Amino acid sequence: MLAVEELHSFYGRAHILQGVSFAVAPGAVLVLLGRNGAGKSTTMKSLIGLVRPARGRIRLAGADIAGWEPHRIARAGLGYVPEERRIFTELTVLENLEVGRQPARDGRPAWTPEALFALFPNLAELRHRPGGRMSGGEQQMLTIARTLMGNPRLLLLDEPSEGLAPVILEQMAHAILALKAQGVTVLLAEQNLHFAARVADAATVIETGRIVWAGSMAALQADEAARRAHLQV
């Protein structure tokens, strides 16, 4: 589904991604793990085009999307859910969803607000509530739902677990598993190993802009040395 090869990205002169490569299989959930500042969000932003990669290839279902404008990448089927959520605070829940709406893809049924309210029941009661007057957990659900309105082939989720209470976290894990069951491919950036283990099939670990470990989620859980070296603080 997605293959990233030798990706390099900069902020000004700071060389942040220094040759990142990994691949996500169709229908899989791959988790990108790493400490604060490792380059997870930068990877996500480089994929969606908000940061323009200096070098490297990004293949999405065959096409090389590196260097495209974000809106073109999104239309090619990449759905980006930012770490900071970036809800449109003045817009209601329904209007937020409307901004994300794009035509259906690959002959699959399009996401509708009703279908999304079934996936995130908390949102159903809030449909006319402005995004700015929602709790952090509700905003997190809304930002995912908004991106799903674009009917993405592949969902980029940047730290959806951040700052969520355990109950909400559980709902979030459910939702991701439900998406997976529907055939959506997911690339998840996480620091919460426990949450990642609930949903991911495979894991890739990034450290100062380089991939330092890759394998199945089960293998990572068995490899205590790798976890200590690359993940614990």
Add this chain to the structure above:
Amino acid sequence: MDFVVVQALTGLAGASSLFLVAAGLTVIFGVTRVVNFAHGSLYMLGAYIGWSILTRLPRDPAWFAAGVLLAALATAALGALLEMGLLRRIYRAPELLQLLATFGVVLMVQDAALYLWGPDELTLPRPPWLRGFVAVAGSRFPLFDLVLIGVGPLVLGLLWLLLARTRFGVLLRAATQDREMVAALGVDQTVLFTVVFALGAGLAGLGGVLSLPDGSANLHIDLDVITDAFVVVVVGGMGSLPGAFLAALLIGELQAFGIVLLPKITLVLVFLVMAVVLVFRPHGLLGRPQAVARGAAEALALVRPAVPALRWLGLAVLALALAAPLFAGPYLLSVLTEMLVAVLFAASLHFMMGPGGMASFGHAAWFGIGAYAAALATHALAAPMPAGLLLAPLAAGAAAGLFGWFIVRLSGVYLAMLTLAFAQIVWAVVFQWDAVTGGDNGILGVWPARWAGDPRVYYLLALALCGGAAMLLRRVLYAPFGYALRATRDSPLRAEAIGLHAGRIRLAAFALAGAAAGLAGGVFAYAKGSVFPTYIAVGHSVDALVAVLLGGVQTIAGPVVGALAYTALFDALLTTSFWRFKLGAFIVLLVLFFPAGIAGAAQRLWERGRPA
């Protein structure tokens, strides 16, 4: 009581007109983050195009309405062209460069209108229905003003429907908050921006054509209107439509009653209201802080000391400047003196704008205060020239310190607009206080002392004062104060955290820049022998801005190079026909192709030639 009702209605009519222009400006700003100086020009085009259409149509109300709509549509189309041809290419550029480019458009449109419609005011023949009156509270109230009163809320309602009920409106509101996220969700902004710009331009055009029955199409309305529109938009909160409406009501009523009750200080009153609003609500009545700061990467570039080669070049120029009296005649010397003044004026603006991060649209205020201080010292106090030259920077510095207390709390566009507001206040005071300032006629006979009467001596004096002050500003930038100033610009919070008083540092820089500009004004006053309100006008502030940006904000030599180049260019163009158009085109091309300015481009060339 009747007086109150009629005046209130007049205010409402005025508010409607203000709202039409401000609505377009604020919608464009909200989505594209471009402060469109050319918005007044679109209004002016609307008026001219409307005149051309309406004078060719039958004179009954239905045709009038059709003509008005046609004129608005034509202006919208021009706006779309402007967006596609120019603005689209500079959305990523720093705010100031965008402003500058749109100012270039202002100049070009002025000459284009002059070419197409001629220099005379064009008024609309008014058929009886346009001259009609209705009885209101026992007085006669113009029928057309009633129509105007209706148009404002009608447009607000239509805009509200558009924003609330259509997908376009939802996308537009979303983009106003976070356009990057809108793009990441798959929305093609190119189309969105063009449509928004056309919409804003159409509203400006509508305002312009509707101004015809009570006014005229002329070549001055662009700048008059843009100043008013800026005030309304800033008071309302940039990007907020309801805010613009509220502010238009406030300003419209203030003007209607002010004209009758306090005719002399209405303008001052308007800007005072703006200042007060901004002090208590730094983002306007209904505005919000901007989500994403843009152009931050540019601001990070450090100003570095000159390399040795540049230092030698500087010394060579200085030597040439010192030798000038040996070979230059009186005319050339007076041009050179003006250039020196321009250099200090630009350097003082650069000081607060580059390292200080405070861009000003009203820098001419301090220049003017300095010039008038010197002139009044000579005339009212009969003080000798040295006293006048001392008083100039002191008065300007004190005024800058006083106004700066309000100004330095703001940042970005709001700060620039408040400086503009204060400059307009100063201008209005000078313009209207005949008894002291001579009003429009200025103050004449401000001649240098006898020992400096020879142009060669005065030139050397100007060189010593302007060159010395510019050098001093440069030294300050490399003193601890300069580093602290840059720290407050780059990360105000961190600067506070390491114990710097960001507010005080910015205020000190502001006052110092004001004093330096005041000195430039003082030197200029004696050089010209007279002072006029035009020294304080917006155009003069823009001169300084163009000079700085022409040279390049990020380099120390920038303002010097820029001032010299700009003065030379200006003098060369001024004698040709349609010089505004040429200057405007030059500015636009500069922004498009040399966004780092002359000195910036030279620096880049230089660096390319050697390993880093």
